[in-house]
Amino acid sequence: VKAGQRGEPFLICVEAGKVREFARAVRATARYGSDTPVSPPTFLMSAAHWAGAANAAWGTEPPSFERLLHGEQEFEFVGPPPRVGDRLIGQVRIDQIYTKHGRRGRMTFIETVTDFRRESTGELAATSRATLIEMGAPEEDGARP
Amino acid sequence: MTPDWDTLAEGDATPVRVEPPLTITDFVRYQGASGDLNPIHHDPEFARKAGYDGPFAVGMLSAGLLAAHVAEWLGPENIRKYRTRFSEQAWPGDVLTYGGRVTRKRREGDRRLVEVELSATRQTGGVHLRAWATFEL
Numbered sequence: 001v002k003a004g005q006r007g008e009p010f011l012i013c014v015e016a017g018k019v020r021e022f023a024r025a026v027r028a029t030a031r032y033g034s035d036t037p038v039s040p041p042t043f044l045m046s047a048a049h050w051a052g053a054a055n056a057a058w059g060t061e062p063p064s065f066e067r068l069l070h071g072e073q074e075f076e077f078v079g080p081p082p083r084v085g086d087r088l089i090g091q092v093r094i095d096q097i098y099t100k101h102g103r104r105g106r107m108t109f110i111e112t113v114t115d116f117r118r119e120s121t122g123e124l125a126a127t128s129r130a131t132l133i134e135m136g137a138p139e140e141d142g143a144r145p
Numbered sequence: 146m147t148p149d150w151d152t153l154a155e156g157d158a159t160p161v162r163v164e165p166p167l168t169i170t171d172f173v174r175y176q177g178a179s180g181d182l183n184p185i186h187h188d189p190e191f192a193r194k195a196g197y198d199g200p201f202a203v204g205m206l207s208a209g210l211l212a213a214h215v216a217e218w219l220g221p222e223n224i225r226k227y228r229t230r231f232s233e234q235a236w237p238g239d240v241l242t243y244g245g246r247v248t249r250k251r252r253e254g255d256r257r258l259v260e261v262e263l264s265a266t267r268q269t270g271g272v273h274l275r276a277w278a279t280f281e282l
Binding site: 018022023024025026027028029030032036037038040041042045046049065066067068069070071072073074075076077080081098135138 | 150164174175177178179180181183184185191193195202205206208210212213216217221222223224225226227228229230231254278
């Protein structure tokens with residue numbers, strides 16, 4: 001896995017039922033999907049439903065789930081968040097990779113950035129940034145947890 | 146009611162929300178909705194093999210709840226940025242408290258921006274996550 005690696009672009013259709021389901025899952029009280037026209041702030045996490053293996057940034061070397069932690073997540077919107085009916089094109093890239101050493105051994109930080117552009121105009125609608133931490137084997141110098 | 150730019154002041158507290166104890170059902174519902182089906186949040190054997198006592202909370206569930214909570218206060222259409230940093234893991238049975246305060250009001254050209262600092266804390270006082278949001282009013 002290297003910085004600069006990209007997944008293939010993929011289409012996301014923002015649908016009322018999915019917006020509603022996501023809003024209920026995060027226990028939102030506003031009537032998303034009907035009276036509230038936009039999606040909840042973290043709705044773009046559900047872009048995972050629209051992406052296949054070819055759309056991931058990893059290529060053929062996905063990180064191991066058992067050792068992967070989610071460190072940070074950020075969303076930035078150009079104007080209001082996506083709304084029902086929007087058609088967006090998402091594309092993820094690996095922005096940077098760096099290593100730190102902590103109590104639990106070597107940690108590899110992988111920062112991915114996904115741009116979401118409007119299908120019709122190509123304009124940027126939103127960006128999401130994820131910081132994933134891959135926990136390595138304990139340090140050899142005896143600093144085991 | 147969305148607070149108005151003029152009455153909102155730096156230091157103002159957001160509404161506080163306390164949720165019922167976390168359940169694995171909450172995690173499963175969120176994972177189904179988001180499409181992230183990492184078994185570490187619902188499969189006890191998988192979680193134990195990975196070195197945990199059992200399944201732990203999906204960070205993005207609490208982060209999403211906190212974001213929606215503050216967006217319901219300042220307006221779901223008005224949010225422009227949301228960032229969260231995970232700290233302590235949360236576990237089934239945990240009671241989390243969600244809230245924060247307004248840290249800054251600023252103008253950027255003719256845009257009026259409000260910055261809010263937020264957290265979700267466990268019943269132990271431990272911080273599960275912190276978050277920062279920007280709204281345009």
